[in-house]
Amino acid sequence: MKNNHLLIQFIKNTYPISDYAAALIADNFERITYTKHTLMLKEGKINSDYLYLESGYMRSYVLDTEGNEVTTNIFKPNQMVFEVASYFQRKPSKENIETITECTAWGGKYESFQKLFHSLPEFREFGRAVLVKGFISFKERTISMITEKAEQRYEKLLSESPDILQYVPLKYIASYLGITDSSLSRLRKDFLRK
Template sequence: MEADKTALIHFLKQIQVMSDAVAVIAAADFEQVSYQKNELLLAQGQISNDFLFLESGFIRAFTLDTEGNEVTTNFYKPNTIVFEVASFLKRIPTAESFQALTDCTGWKVNYDTFQVLFHSIPEFREFGRANLVNGFIALKERTLSMINLTAEQRYENLINSRPDIFRNASLKHIASYLGITDTSLSRIRKESARK
């Protein structure tokens, strides 16, 4: 029996206007995958080969700083695309690792299949372009927030815009994502709770 790709098809149509027929054709090449909590989807030094639509679960991306400490660089929630863009597109080893923070399910295509879809279906090409643009905008906003906002402001923005992160990630992962220590995050949380 064919697995239910309804969420994937809906997502393809939502990001880029795509007819039902074209979305079904594009989705046909995606295969269902699942990951267990704490499983690494991609390890630093590997070449990213998967373009993943996350249907359920929660994933984080992280790298190591110069002292070997993990620094969380992103969080992924359901109904988002998960892939390490530089490694995937340039075919180079990644500087990041991707870890399932919960049990996860999704749909993936490998690099070669992605290229076929990208070059043979104009609507999928536009879908890919829209995803890259949205990702670039999010990265730009995050970069500026790390420069222009205080740790307290970054915390408030994150808890208001992404409460799902606080339900699925450890405080250690959240602190590193915010660019602060665990101790600073505890202090900020206490001060915020008093307001």
């Protein structure tokens, strides 16, 4: 079996399973490196890769009705990266996923994971835990976009993921927060004054 300590630890932290089962799951992933600005998933293509991001930063985005990029998620180390609807429903993605920095990831193919899903109950539980965590995060973000002011969303991002500000261009962060670049600049200045 391959030995990727970080991936195995992520699996065990996501769902408590034996070392053997975690290593068996991890053995279905291959190490991949990506250069900066690699388009990993293009709108209209089917997402066949289930990635664990070991290092680096990625984002997902869509194009609005005027052709502007809108960042829908920012991925950082120790997270799973995939477009859920396309991956599970085997339909063309409406999102794009690209690397923001150089990245190291561990990727698994849809076909391998289908076999694991049917043969290893621990993998089903791990997968379910990843989906539940992702759904909760999505729900909280959706509600915050409606119920919180930009300042609150920015402050939350600062407290939960201060590293993002070091590695992710401000235009992507502004888009993710649902504000303009100039509004983000103003917010940053206000927070620096405090």
